[in-house]
Amino acid sequence: RVNGQRLWDALMEMATIGATDKGGCNRQALTDLDKQGRDLFVQWCKDAGCSIDVDSMGNIFARRPGRNPDLPPVLTGSHLDTQPTGGKFDGVYGVLAGLEVVRTLNDAGIETEAPLEVAVWTNEEGARFSPAMIGSGVWSGNFDQDYAYARTDKAGKTFGEELERIGYRGQTPAQARPLAAAFEVHIEQGPILEAEEKQVGVLSGVQGMYWYDLTLTGQPCHAGPSPMEGRRDPFMALHRILDRLYKLAAEFGPWARATFGDIRAEPGSRNTVPERLVLAVDLRHPDQEVLDTMDRRFREIAAEIAAETRVEAAIRDEWRSPAVAFDSRCVEAVRASVAELGYSNKEMVSGAGHDSVYISRVAPTGMIFVPCEKGLSHNEAENADPADLGAGANVLLHAMLKMANG
Amino acid sequence: RVNGQRLWDALMEMATIGATDKGGCNRQALTDLDKQGRDLFVQWCKDAGCSIDVDSMGNIFARRPGRNPDLPPVLTGSHLDTQPTGGKFDGVYGVLAGLEVVRTLNDAGIETEAPLEVAVWTNEEGARFSPAMIGSGVWSGNFDQDYAYARTDKAGKTFGEELERIGYRGQTPAQARPLAAAFEVHIEQGPILEAEEKQVGVLSGVQGMYWYDLTLTGQPCHAGPSPMEGRRDPFMALHRILDRLYKLAAEFGPWARATFGDIRAEPGSRNTVPERLVLAVDLRHPDQEVLDTMDRRFREIAAEIAAETRVEAAIRDEWRSPAVAFDSRCVEAVRASVAELGYSNKEMVSGAGHDSVYISRVAPTGMIFVPCEKGLSHNEAENADPADLGAGANVLLHAMLKMANG
Ligand SMILES: NC(=O)NCCC(=O)O
Ligand SMILES: NC(=O)NCCC(=O)O
Numbered sequence: 003r004v005n006g007q008r009l010w011d012a013l014m015e016m017a018t019i020g021a022t023d024k025g026g027c028n029r030q031a032l033t034d035l036d037k038q039g040r041d042l043f044v045q046w047c048k049d050a051g052c053s054i055d056v057d058s059m060g061n062i063f064a065r066r067p068g069r070n071p072d073l074p075p076v077l078t079g080s081h082l083d084t085q086p087t088g089g090k091f092d093g094v095y096g097v098l099a100g101l102e103v104v105r106t107l108n109d110a111g112i113e114t115e116a117p118l119e120v121a122v123w124t125n126e127e128g129a130r131f132s133p134a135m136i137g138s139g140v141w142s143g144n145f146d147q148d149y150a151y152a153r154t155d156k157a158g159k160t161f162g163e164e165l166e167r168i169g170y171r172g173q174t175p176a177q178a179r180p181l182a183a184a185f186e187v188h189i190e191q192g193p194i195l196e197a198e199e200k201q202v203g204v205l206s207g208v209q210g211m212y213w214y215d216l217t218l219t220g221q222p223c224h225a226g227p228s229p230m231e232g233r234r235d236p237f238m239a240l241h242r243i244l245d246r247l248y249k250l251a252a253e254f255g256p257w258a259r260a261t262f263g264d265i266r267a268e269p270g271s272r273n274t275v276p277e278r279l280v281l282a283v284d285l286r287h288p289d290q291e292v293l294d295t296m297d298r299r300f301r302e303i304a305a306e307i308a309a310e311t312r313v314e315a316a317i318r319d320e321w322r323s324p325a326v327a328f329d330s331r332c333v334e335a336v337r338a339s340v341a342e343l344g345y346s347n348k349e350m351v352s353g354a355g356h357d358s359v360y361i362s363r364v365a366p367t368g369m370i371f372v373p374c375e376k377g378l379s380h381n382e383a384e385n386a387d388p389a390d391l392g393a394g395a396n397v398l399l400h401a402m403l404k405m406a407n408g
Numbered sequence: 409r410v411n412g413q414r415l416w417d418a419l420m421e422m423a424t425i426g427a428t429d430k431g432g433c434n435r436q437a438l439t440d441l442d443k444q445g446r447d448l449f450v451q452w453c454k455d456a457g458c459s460i461d462v463d464s465m466g467n468i469f470a471r472r473p474g475r476n477p478d479l480p481p482v483l484t485g486s487h488l489d490t491q492p493t494g495g496k497f498d499g500v501y502g503v504l505a506g507l508e509v510v511r512t513l514n515d516a517g518i519e520t521e522a523p524l525e526v527a528v529w530t531n532e533e534g535a536r537f538s539p540a541m542i543g544s545g546v547w548s549g550n551f552d553q554d555y556a557y558a559r560t561d562k563a564g565k566t567f568g569e570e571l572e573r574i575g576y577r578g579q580t581p582a583q584a585r586p587l588a589a590a591f592e593v594h595i596e597q598g599p600i601l602e603a604e605e606k607q608v609g610v611l612s613g614v615q616g617m618y619w620y621d622l623t624l625t626g627q628p629c630h631a632g633p634s635p636m637e638g639r640r641d642p643f644m645a646l647h648r649i650l651d652r653l654y655k656l657a658a659e660f661g662p663w664a665r666a667t668f669g670d671i672r673a674e675p676g677s678r679n680t681v682p683e684r685l686v687l688a689v690d691l692r693h694p695d696q697e698v699l700d701t702m703d704r705r706f707r708e709i710a711a712e713i714a715a716e717t718r719v720e721a722a723i724r725d726e727w728r729s730p731a732v733a734f735d736s737r738c739v740e741a742v743r744a745s746v747a748e749l750g751y752s753n754k755e756m757v758s759g760a761g762h763d764s765v766y767i768s769r770v771a772p773t774g775m776i777f778v779p780c781e782k783g784l785s786h787n788e789a790e791n792a793d794p795a796d797l798g799a800g801a802n803v804l805l806h807a808m809l810k811m812a813n814g
Contacts, residue, residue, distance in 0.1 A: 086675040087628060087683065129677040156676075192633025211632065213678060222493055224786040225667035225690045226617065227598025227759030230657050232783070237650055237668045244647035251636050261631035262643045263678040265685075269492040270562075270670040271535040272619060272688045272726075273760075274786040277493065279671075282678045284631045320678075353633030354679075377638070380630040380680040 004399055005109070006392030009102040013391070016042060016082070016098065017090040026382020027090050031083035031125035032060070032164035039082045040170060043097065043122060050104050052120070056172030058147060060124040060165050061137045066104050068117040068406065074180040076114075076406040077365070078103065078398060079121030080188060080357060081137070085129045089384020091189045091374065091391075097122055099187045099395040103402060114406035116182050123357040124165070131161045133213060133321035138357035141176045142364045181365035183332050183405035186358045187394045188369065189386050193377025200348040201393050203371030204336050208352040208359050209257070209288035210325035212297055216243070216281045216304060219314040225273040236267075236279040239313040246303045247283070254296060259286040259353070282320075288351045290325040326359050332368030332405070339400035345393050354379075370397050410805055411515070412798030415508040419797070422448060422488070422504065423496040432788020433496050437489035437531035438466070438570035445488045446576060449503065449528060456510050458526070462578030464553060466530040466571050467543045472510050474523040474812065480586040482520075482812040483771070484509065484804060485527030486594060486763060487543075491535045495790020497595045497780065497797075503528055505593045505801040509808060520812040522588050529763040530571070537567045539619060539727035544763035547582045548770045587771035589738050589811035592764045593800045594775065595792050599783025606754040607799050609777030610742050614758040614765050615663070615694035616731035618703055622649070622687045622710060625720040631679040642673075642685040645719040652709045653689070660702060665692040665759070688726075694757045696731040732765050738774030738811070745806035751799050760785075776803050 019038045020029030029035040040062060044054055047064035055063045065075065080096025100120035107114070123141075128134025131153040139145045151162030165171045190196075195203055218236035244262065251260035264282040285300060287293040301317060308315035340347045350371065358367050372394035375385035425444045426435030435441040446468060450460055453470035461469045471481065486502025506526035513520070529547075534540025537559040545551045557568030571577045596602075601609050624642035650668065657666035670688040691706060693699040707723060714721035746753045756777065764773050778800035781791035 085677055085680055087680075127677075128679060129675075132678060134679065190633060191630045193635065193638065194633075209632065221784075222787045223784060224597045224760055225665060225669060226615065226692055226761065227596060227600075227785070228665075228783060229599065229662060230654075230665065231662075232599065235667075238654065241647040241650035241654075244643055245651070248636075248644060248647075256635060256637075259631060259634075259636065261641075261679065261681055262673075263631065263680050263682060264673045264676040265671055267668075267670045269535075271491055271533075271786070272538060272669040273534060273540065273667065273690055274491055274493075274669050275667055276669060284679055286632055354630055355632065377634060378627075378629060379633070380677070381628045 004102045004106045004392060004395040006388055008105065009098060009391060009395055010388045012098045012101065013090060013094060016094055020084065022382050024382040026384065027084045027088050028086055029084045030086060030130040031127065032161065032168055034168065036083055037168035037170065040122065043082065046101055047120065050101065050108055052104060055174055056170055057174040057176040058172055059137045059140045059150065059176035060170035061141055061176060062122040064120045066118045068114045070115055071117065073116035074182045075117040075119045076182045076402050077119040077121055077184045078186060078402060079123060080186050081123045081126030083125055083127050085127055085380045087382050089379060089381060091384055091386050092191065092379050093126055095391060096186050096188050099398055102395050103399045106399060114403065115408065116406040118402060118406060126357055130155045134355050135357050135360055138360040142178050142360040144360050144363065147176060178364040184358065184361045184365045184367045185332065185398055185401050186356055186369050187398045188356055188371060189374040189379060190371040191354050191374060191379035194350065195348060195371060195373035196377060198348060199346065201345045201390055202340050202347040202397055203350045204333065204340060204347055205328060205352055205369035205371060206333055206349055207328050208326040208355060209286050210290050210293040211284065211286040211323045211355055212293065213321035214283040215318040215320055216283050217316045218279045219277060220275065222277040223275050225275065233275055234312045235275045236313050239307050239311040239315065240279055240281065242307045243304055247300065250296060250299055254287060254292055257288050258296065286353065288325055293325065323355055323359055326362050328362060328368050329366035332366050335401040335404045336368050336370055336397060339397045339404065342400060343396055368401065370394050410508045410512045410798060410801040412794055414511065415504060415797060415801055416794045418504045418507065419496060419500060422500055426490065428788050430788040432790065433490045433494050434492055435490045436492060436536040437533065438567065438574055440574065442489055443574035443576065446528065449488065452507055453526065456507065456514055458510060461580055462576055463580040463582040464578055465543045465546045465556065465582035466576040467547055467582060468528040470526045472524045474520045476521055477523065479522035480588045481523040481525045482588045482808050483525040483527055483590045484592060484808060485529060486592050487529045487532030489531055489533050491533055491786045493788050495785060495787060497790055497792050498597065498785050499532055501797060502592050502594050505804055508801050509805045512805060520809065522812040524808060524812060532763055536561045540761050541763050541766055544766040548584050548766040550766050550769065553582060584770040590764065590767045590771045590773045591738065591804055591807050592762055592775050593804045594762055594777060595780040595785060596777040597760050597780060597785035600756065601754060601777060601779035602783060604754060606752045607796055608746050608751045608753040608803055609756045610739065610746060610753055611734060611758055611775035611777060612739060612755055613734050614732040614761060615692050616696050616699040617690065617692040617729045617761055618699065619727040620689040621724040621726055622689050623722045624685045625683060626681065628683040629681050631681065639681055640718045641681045642719050645713050645717040645721065646685055646687065648713045649710055653706065656702060656705055660693060660698055663694050664702065692759065694731055699731065729761055729765055732768050734768060734774050735772035738772050741807040741810045742774050742776055742803060745803045745810065748806060749802055774807065776800050
């Protein structure tokens with residue numbers, strides 16, 4: 003069994019890097035604070051006897067040797083970057099639970115057959131550089147590295163130059179190698195486990211998610227003398243499109259999601275009808291077919307309302323992450339570990355994207371969830387119960403041992 | 409009669425400063441380009457024999473002496489600053505028509521009883537520094553100069569430091585002095601004169617306009633695992649408030665206006681429900697009582713929908729400019745001049761704020777409109793007919809002469 007207190011202490015120490023006034027964390031990808039967090043993790047892993055490798059995407063792999071160096075490793079990991087107003091657990095927990103597994107095995111003097119690895123994936127959040135999960139995405143062959151390097155933040159800085167600047171552009175090419183299995187433990191980021199009073203979630207997959215930029219272009223005119231009738235006002239289209247997309251999500255039931263995380267107006271002058279609104283749209287559904295229907299309906303709604311309001315609507319696909327089903331052997335290893343340990347549990351699908359989405363394309367993959375307070379995440383108030391975090395790390399330990407030893 | 413070709417040439421020369429690709433002008437207040445425009449105007453006025461005075465708000469007064477230096481002057485003028493995607497005529501026309509009046513009187517060797525002045529008012533647009541008409545607003549005692557100096561643009565630069573930087577912070581205190589009368593000629597910025605085929609608008613007043621910031625605060629959460637039901641999503645409040653405000657404008661008839669020129673989301677991350685949306689709201693009506701009703705209803709609507717969506721709504725008053733009625737003697741001088749000159753005309757109210765709104769509080773004031781193409785303004789495609797611009801300048805010339813000599 004892992005040392006829950008040591009895991010908690012590591013989480014709290016990491017949380018001091020980028021700590022916010024409201025008790026959260028702002029440690030965005032490839033910032034100076036991200037570098038500090040990475041440096042601390044690397045130091046801890048070295049102290050635990052691991053060797054470190056950093057690849058050309060800044061992904062970090064800390065390796066604990068196995069008895070048989072020729073066997074492919076069993077990997078775990080997640081991310082250290084946060085949302086701008088993020089919490090202390092999203093991602094970080096998965097990384098430090100991996101470290102805790104290594105420390106626990108060291109304490110108990112247990113050697114595994116296959117090597118174990120703890121990974122830190124770069125820019126999982128997609129908050130500073132869109133899209134999300136770009137470190138694991140390049141590693142698994144889903145994105146070109148050149149595409150990733152050219153991504154810019156709002157200040158116009160590129161991923162490539164920021165990676166170089168913080169000193170985490172490694173020599174090893176970012177590409178998949180054989181893995182015996184990959185696991186990731188994460189807070190649920192939703193309210194289900196807490197509501198149903200279950201301590202552990204056994205994940206069968208991840209819902210599909212599509213990201214878009216919707217651009218509405220009208221005709222700028224003066225706020226005073228221009229009659230309402232003749233206007234081609236992007237806000238007139240916007241409010242109707244929002245209304246219809248919320249109704250679309252309602253129509254496709256409790257699992258459909260429609261989220262608008264960002265918007266900007268151009269030219270953005272108080273007394274001028276904007277020429278242009280750019281809205282970030284995020285649609286999700288666990289059933290790939292339903293998500294594709296939502297995608298089609300979104301395009302129809304935008305076109306219909308644009309025509310009615312005499313505004314132009316253009317949709318740019320920013321990211322498409324189809325629904326994922328995890329490897330049955332990995333799911334079974336998690337299920338069996340939960341049973342051995344006697345935790346209350348629920349089989350479920352993840353509503354959030356995780357690095358495991360991309361890893362699952364090149365290696366057998368599974369995931370474990372633990373509850374978080376009120377289901378809150380991407381929020382500085384994000385919180386979790388140390389006992390639940392310990393339970394998740396125990397399941398991770400057992401599942402990794404199963405896959406590493408046979 | 410004025411020289412219409414010379415007026416047009418001056419407009420086109422001024423329009424080269426800040427010219428945009430789409431044929432408009434981006435010469436925002438207190439930028440380097442604003443300085444260039446001011447320098448050109450000052451040079452032209454000096455060449456026309458005027459003395460120049462710049463006050464502590466950067467307002468420029470070019471004076472043509474009268475026979476009797478003790479008489480209060482007859483003033484005209486407008487502004488040289490533009491919207492970020494502005495046109496070649498809004499404001500500039502009123503300034504250069506004033507210069508054309510001076511040049512015409514010089515050509516004809518006409519001396520007036522009272523002195524004449526052509527004014528350039530600083531930051532009329534309110535686009536770079538809110539609120540609008542701040543130069544004439546301080547001069548007429550409506551705003552404190554300290555308040556004006558402390559206004560910031562989006563980059564955080566203050567009005568005061570930018571005024572100093574471009575070298576237009578003058579010695580003369582910005583405060584009203586006695587004026588015999590003040591006139592302003594401006595493009596209509598709306599479609600009425602064009603639609604009714606009238607060449608000149610005789611203005612009886614300006615509609616009231618209120619500016620607000622509406623802040624909607626919800627609870628940030630993750631775009632995936634958070635069920636739609638439990639969200640406190642500012643966009644859910646936004647679309648319903650927009651819908652109701654457009655309906656409010658429709659309810660109060662063809663003269664009511666509801667405009668949303670700018671919006672921002674915080675933290676503004678694609679996969680996070682925003683904590684906060686800040687929307688710029690502009691409500692207008694020519695009838696002060698109706699505008700006050702709209703103001704009250706806006707507050708009720710925001711509160712009602714905020715409660716229903718479990719979002720907080722806060723309204724900050726950014727600017728309140730009540731409806732204005734112009735001085736009857738000035739209106740009569742414009743009316744009589746139009747009649748003498750035989751132009752088709754219409755008595756009307758301005759839908760846009762103008763420096764004359766503030767000047768009318770401390771001096772007898774009147775305004776003249778000319779049509780603009782398709783009623784478009786605050787748009788790079790803004791255009792006007794040289795013949796109409798000449799007609800407006802002729803009316804200005806006659807009205808000024810009436811007040812300066814009698
Ligand atoms: N867990 C997480 O925040 N992932 C980012 C991708 C997503 O938006 O789901
Ligand atoms: N004419 C003009 O654009 N004035 C600015 C104030 C307003 O928004 O009406």
